[in-house]
Amino acid sequence: MTREPGTGNRESAGGARVGPVDAAAAAGSTRGNAAPREAADSGAPVRDSRPRRIAIVAGEASGDLLGAGLIDALRERFPGAEFAGIGGDRMRAAGLDAWWDAGELAVMGLAEVLRHLPRLLRLRAALRRRLLAWRPDVYVGIDAPDFNLPVERWLKDRGIATVHYVSPSVWAWREGRAAKIGRSADRVLCLFPMEPAIYARHGVDARFVGHPLADEMPLEPDRAAARADLGLPVDAPVLALLPGSRTGEIERLGPDFLAAAERVAAAVPGLRVVAPMADRRARDAFERVLAASPAREALAGVLDVIDGRARRLMIASDVVLLASGTATLEGMLAKRPMVVAYKVAASTYRLVKGLGMLKVSRYALPNILAGDDLVPELMQGDCTPQKLADAVLHWLRDPQAAAALAPRFMNLHRELRRDASARAAEAVAEVVSSRHG
Incomplete structure (x- = not known):
């Protein structure tokens, strides 16, 4: 997964300049049939007639697998929904309009991250502009916390619902990160049962959805x-x-x-x-x-x-x-x-x-x-x-x-073994429904 330094919610120095789309969004644009900003800020669900737009960003193979399962399960809840973002072959096969390939985020180790940092910052800035133009109902960042969490924070500040799927290991080290993650994500989807209680201590909405490996592997291997x-x-x-x-x-x-x-x-x-x-x-x-x-x-x-x-x-x-x-x-x-x-x-x-x-x-x-x-x-x-x-x-x-x-x-x-994709989709659907009815 990507290990990108700099998780602040402002654009890094290496990011792209602010363009017309960014300026329009800052002014409360309703581009892409998004709900008016006043209604979104009121806390009341806003209904619209267009198909649901769900942005999903995943890095590396494990995230691509999670994303594909999530898309399939979300499609059952939102027939006709549009999915776009960053993903690999499995997510594309499930119906993702991949603006970039998941391989763009597959950078491991500090030295490699530093070498690719300018490109990653440009990619993150371009993704933000694309998301503001598309105006999704929800953004789901799958793992890759150093890339996804800053994007989630930036979108959340602009009234777009955000979900982070796969908790960083806050149970192992730096528990204080949980509060910071909560400032980025409206909801965190956890693979392990001990994780939600940690987030609860920091006032963060977190749900245990189960682990996809447990769903995939047989209970009694041959x-x-x-x-x-x-x-x-x-x-x-x-x-x-x-x-x-x-x-x-x-x-x-x-x-x-x-x-x-x-x-x-x-x-x-x-x-x-x-x-x-x-x-x-x-x-x-x-x-x-x-x-x-x-x-x-x-x-x-x-x-x-x-x-x-x-x-x-x-x-x-x-x-x-x-x-x-x-x-x-x-x-x-x-x-x-x-x-x-x-x-x-x-x-x-x-x-x-x-x-x-x-x-x-x-x-x-x-x-x-x-x-x-x-x-x-x-x-x-x-x-x-x-x-x-x-x-x-x-x-x-x-x-x-x-x-x-x-x-x-x-x-x-x-x-x-909890049918992780179905439970994750239900948790995402609740976030969408709370915003848009």
């Missing part, structure tokens, strides 16, 4: 079918390695993961180790790490590197060794035992800890959702090859402990 799909033996122990999808993650975690896999393979005859790579860049990074690893020869004939299919592999595996992040949620929904690890640069870790920015004692999503230590977490100095191997071997050697996880994971899966 391990035998997954193994058949991947060509894995039915009875061989399988360890899945997921050291992350970004180059930096792979470079930090890959050496320890490979060294841990070597230790596990030495202790477990017939072990198969499989590492799925998200894309070409991730595969290149992992293969560089593997080429430099002392474990390379020992893992020859044991380790397979595959393209994609991470979710299928997790279902097929006996244990998953993975980087902390969304993948831990997928592992939970796959009902598989896991060992969660993470490392950041030492300077970053010292800064975050020193400033007290982290507000959680647990890092893995299954543990956070359960409020319990269901799976081991090995962070920073604890993320060593021996500790990782010992944690993996615990699951392989204690099948009863592994089996006991399944019902806990099932309960969490059911809690998140």
Whole structure:
């Protein structure tokens, strides 16, 4: 997702100049058959006869998937509605008039953001002008908070309803952001059940809609079918390695993961180790790490590197060794035992800890959702090859402990499985109806 600095509600210095559309809107223009400003400010619903106009902006693949589901569900509530904004192939297929592609926002990491910052600021300014000309009934920003929240704040100040879909991790760090998010969004749609209470403490309207991954993944995954799909033996122990999808993650975690896999393979005859790579860049990074690893020869004939299919592999595996992040949620929904690890640069870790920015004692999503230590977490100095191997071997050697996880994971899966797209659409429709009847 985009990490764009500068979330103020004024146009940044790099933004485009104010044009006729901006000036007209500031004067209370009713361009695009929008309701008169006086009526909108009165708080009473304003009815008009034109089809609903819904602006949606999503960055990267996960946002595109959420956006497509939302469009489909909103169309049931608003037949004939028009959808426009920024999205990818799935949102276009669902009927979005994509003014720009979601790939325009797919910028990761501070260095990359800084390199693309002038372009991102121009894009944001152009989007604002386009939105004022189109005058949507509601703007839905999906994730990409550093891009979407300033746009939402700017539109909200001009009387346009705004919804932010996917809460930033206010439960983990910088809870005070919740109030700032509320100044941008009329309503926040949350994927996790513990999030609305945090927003409520700051007077922000937030709704738990469920997680689309929980809707998508089966409650009872078919391990035998997954193994058949991947060509894995039915009875061989399988360890899945997921050291992350970004180059930096792979470079930090890959050496320890490979060294841990070597230790596990030495202790477990017939072990198969499989590492799925998200894309070409991730595969290149992992293969560089593997080429430099002392474990390379020992893992020859044991380790397979595959393209994609991470979710299928997790279902097929006996244990998953993975980087902390969304993948831990997928592992939970796959009902598989896991060992969660993470490392950041030492300077970053010292800064975050020193400033007290982290507000959680647990890092893995299954543990956070359960409020319990269901799976081991090995962070920073604890993320060593021996500790990782010992944690993996615990699951392989204690099948009863592994089996006991399944019902806990099932309960969490059911809690998140709420038909997220339908609930999100209902929440958006309520915002539209409260403004326009």
